[in-house]
């Protein structure tokens with residue numbers, strides 16, 4: 390890379406070039422055996438991924454969205470149920486809720502971690518809901534619907550604060566589905582269990598995405614549900630395969646939502662490299678933290694609570710001059726991203742739900758100020774320093790130096 394070369398937001402080419410031989414073998418095996426659907430490649434990856442996530446079961450599915458939808462249905466979410474999640478997420482979280490028949494409602498985020506604020510979840514359950522004897526569960530007073538599940542989103546590679554969320558869910562009878570689509574390998578220190586727990590192993594079930602840019606990405610689409618519950622695993626495995634328990638015996642209607650064998654083989658190859666890739670991301674995050682520290686008054690770096698071992702899917706900074714900084718970096722040839730510019734409750738797709746600006750102000754303010762800097766395994770020290778130098782130029786310029 391020459392000194393003036395642009396710095397991409399993410400580099401998906403280099404890791405594939407490095408693994409070309411192993412990945413090509415996966416394609417060749419599939420061509421030689423015509424094993425495109427199911428088979429040992431899929432079951433092998435499922436076992437490896439479950440072991441990685443510290444769960445009993447892993448079920449490969451077509452995408453992270455499928456994983457969320459199947460997890461919701463398999464854990465008992467029914468048509469009309471309210472499912473709670475955070476407004477600062479990708480629309481797939483709420484799409485899955487709606488597609489499973491539910492109605493999304495929101496709990497605002499903590500302003501430092503960007504994940505669901507457990508205090509606000511408590512407040513919602515205590516003040517907006519009541520235990521309804523007819524339904525035998527929590528019911529939202531105004532909407533008159535049962536509140537049956539909560540999806541904490543492990544955003545940017547960092548888990549939500551799970552102990553209090555799990556405690557509230559257990560007290561109020563809610564199912565917890567982790568949206569771990571951005572958090573392969575992230576860990577949470579549970580005080581109640583006095584141990585580190587892997588993302589994907591804490592809820593009744595969890596959803597992972599293997600979209601190519603994820604920490605563990607396929608060469609196409611893919612996803613997985615992880616769970617310790619054999620019944621949830623059984624139902625998810627049926628849902629992804631047209632509701633079949635065995636060939637042409639359809640116990641229910643399901644979907645065509647399978648992980649194909651080529652993607653599973655590719656994911657097995659890549660899973661071996663994931664710990665190293667995650668470590669490289671963490672090292673880059675540490676360097677960014679150090680180098681950006683002198684600009685703390687202008688640019689806020691990600692907050693890492695003591696209970697979190699994140700895997701830095703994204704490195705998200707925050708500044709009130711976000712748009713100006715993004716333009717400055719773009720002009721300098723640095724790729725950036727905004728995750729996400731519009732909180733889900735304000736998306737046009739959800740106008741029908743009647744939310745308005747100000748309803749979830751912490752998410753809304755964050756959405757106006759966050760900026761993701763380049764982050765990928767193999768981001769070299771020189772490029773990283775150049776990104777920080779450009780940020781420094783910007784802050785100096787703004788300070789009138």
Ligand SMILES: Cc1ncc(COP(=O)(O)O)c(C=O)c1O
Nearest residue numbers: 452453454479481482570598600
């Ligand atoms: C937080 C979150 N949830 C769900 C998804 C959906 O995953 P997929 O794109 O594989 O359907 C994504 C992926 O972008 C995500 O980031």
